[in-house]
Amino acid sequence: MTVDRKKIEDAVLALLQLGLYDGNRAWKTFDWDIMDSLHEKGLISNPAGKAKSVALTERGIVESERLFTQLFGSDDARE
Template identity: 70%
Template sequence: MDIDTDKIDDAVLALLQLTLHDGNRAWKGHDWDVMDRLYQKGLIHNPANKAKSVVLTDEGLRQSERLFEVLFGHSKE
C-alpha cells in the first residue's frame, strides 16, 4: 500500500492542538519523520532540541486549528 504522508502530516498537525500550551507550544510526542516534514513545510520550528515541546509557526498554528476542526469537529447539521 502507498502511504500518503501529507495526510499523516495533516493528522499530526491537527493532533498537536490537543497538547497546545503557552499559546503556540505543543508536546512533540509524535513520529520524528513527521515532525521533520512539518518543520520542512514551515509549520513548526526546528524540533531537534532538548525541549519536550515544539513551537508552531503562525501558519502552523492556523493550519493546526483548521485541520483539527475539519478532521475531528462535529458537523453542524
C-alpha cells in the same frame, strides 16, 4: 498498502492542536520524520532541539486549527 504521508502530516498537525499550551507550544510525541517534515514546511519550530516541545508558527497554528476542525469536528450537537 501505500501510505499517504500528506494525510499523516495533516493528522499530526491537527493533533498538535490538542496539546497546545502557552499559546503555541506542543509536546513532541509524534514520529520524528513527520515532525521534521512539518518543520521543513515552516509549520513548527525545529524538533531536533533539547526541548521536549515544539512551537507552532503563526501559519502552523492557523493550519492546525483548520485541520483539527476538518478532520475531527462535528456539526452534531451530541457529545
